[in-house]
Amino acid sequence: MAILIVADHDNHTLQAATFSVLTAASEIAKHIRDTELHLLIIGDECQSVVAMAQGITGLSKILVSDHQIHQYPLAENIAPLIFSLVQEQGHCNDENRVFDKVEYSHIITSAGTTGKDYQPRVAALLDVAQISDIISVESADTFKRPIYAGKAIATVQSSDAIKVLTVRSSAFTAASLTTELLAIESQVPVVALAAQADSGKSAFIKAELTQSSRPELTTAKIVISGGRGMQNADNFELLYTLADQLNAAVGASRAAVDAGFVANDLQIGQTGKIVAPELYIAVGISGAIQHVAGITGSKVIVAINNDPDAPIFDVADYCLVADLFEVLPELIAVLKVKD
Numbered sequence: 218m219a220i221l222i223v224a225d226h227d228n229h230t231l232q233a234a235t236f237s238v239l240t241a242a243s244e245i246a247k248h249i250r251d252t253e254l255h256l257l258i259i260g261d262e263c264q265s266v267v268a269m270a271q272g273i274t275g276l277s278k279i280l281v282s283d284h285q286i287h288q289y290p291l292a293e294n295i296a297p298l299i300f301s302l303v304q305e306q307g308h309c310n311d312e313n314r315v316f317d318k319v320e321y322s323h324i325i326t327s328a329g330t331t332g333k334d335y336q337p338r339v340a341a342l343l344d345v346a347q348i349s350d351i352i353s354v355e356s357a358d359t360f361k362r363p364i365y366a367g368k369a370i371a372t373v374q375s376s377d378a379i380k381v382l383t384v385r386s387s388a389f390t391a392a393s394l395t396t397e398l399l400a401i402e403s404q405v406p407v408v409a410l411a412a413q414a415d416s417g418k419s420a421f422i423k424a425e426l427t428q429s430s431r432p433e434l435t436t437a438k439i440v441i442s443g444g445r446g447m448q449n450a451d452n453f454e455l456l457y458t459l460a461d462q463l464n465a466a467v468g469a470s471r472a473a474v475d476a477g478f479v480a481n482d483l484q485i486g487q488t489g490k491i492v493a494p495e496l497y498i499a500v501g502i503s504g505a506i507q508h509v510a511g512i513t514g515s516k517v518i519v520a521i522n523n524d525p526d527a528p529i530f531d532v533a534d535y536c537l538v539a540d541l542f543e544v545l546p547e548l549i550a551v552l553k554v555k556d
């Protein structure tokens with residue numbers, strides 16, 4: 218019996234979400250006798266990712282599908298690969314075609330854009346249900362997940378033979394990977410999987426990525442978000458300045474994104490990103506349920522709003538009823554003096 222963890226990476230490094238998924242998988246493994254953790258890395262020229270994964274303790278095997286068709290993560294190619302591994306209950310080694318028999322009980326990855334794309338396809342191919350966005354592991358077949366934009370938490374039990382899961386990475390502590398771990402001499406066997414044909418159902422056209430020197434929104438320790446109260450894109454400069462002083466990431470409400478103040482990859486909430494920083498600062502954000510759904514994992518929430526009845530104050534630990542155009546310049550000036 219084994220749990221298959223599908224890694225998030227960019228062909229160079231493992232992404233932070235994978236370490237949270239590893240924690241979730243380890244918690245599931247505690248409820249199953251004699252189970253193994255297998256990490257599946259699907260990519261192209263992704264040797265550095267494999268090397269990094271070898272620094273992870275607790276893995277029994279690393280399966281690697283390193284082929285040109287996986288240069289970009291296309292769900293139409295990833296889903297059949299995972300399906301064949303699980304359906305055939307094992308995998309063929311690339312070189313000597315040795316068949317390793319393994320029975321997978323869980324297929325688990327992060328609830329990121331890519332995982333959300335291929336996991337439902339994997340579940341459909343296996344004719345099982347997919348359980349999305351789990352935030353806790355109750356047992357090997359029972360998980361908790363938010364519903365109604367986080368207003369309620371459902372406890373979901375699955376009787377399917379194979380559980381196909383996505384994990385809300387901010388809900389699980391990341392299994393640590395430090396530079397010291399990279400130095401560990403790993404004995405984890407690496408199995409190169411046989412090449413697969415391109416499904417031909419989709420093709421990568423282009424990626425338009427926002428370049429930023431600030432921390433990544435979902436892993437930043439401090440996040441400063443602006444809402445409609447910021448009034449326009451130029452005023453977001455105040456948040457960028459403050460963010461740079463605090464080494465924070467900048468986020469936004471959907472209203473700010475829809476108004477064109479910032480790019481849509483900064484959106485936080487039910488239909489945006491889920492964040493769980495040490496400190497979340499909401500500026501000119503009313504605190505609609507769909508926004509709050511994305512910030513409830515934050516350790517400390519600070520809200521700045523000139524409306525004392527704004528719902529954001531119901532979830533904030535520190536509430537500042539004030540005009541943001543007075544408060545932000547003051548904060549920036551104080552932090553500048555401290556520098």
Ligand SMILES: Cc1cc2nc3c(=O)[nH]c(=O)nc-3n(C[C@H](O)[C@H](O)[C@H](O)COP(=O)(O)OP(=O)(O)OC[C@H]3O[C@@H](n4cnc5c(N)ncnc54)[C@H](O)[C@@H]3O)c2cc1C
Pocket residue numbers: 443444445446447469470471472473484485486487488489490500501502503504505506507508511521522523524527539540541542
């Ligand atoms: C299906 C669905 C999904 C959604 N998903 C998301 C999502 O993922 N994320 C999200 O954010 N929203 C989402 N929304 C939208 C959500 O319902 C709200 O409309 C949105 O969050 C409001 O954004 P806001 O707080 O910036 O704007 P508003 O609600 O307009 O609030 C602006 C706030 O700024 C304050 N303000 C104004 N001027 C100042 C000033 N000078 N100083 C201080 N405060 C000031 C006001 O008092 C007000 O509270 C979704 C909605 C739907 C229906």
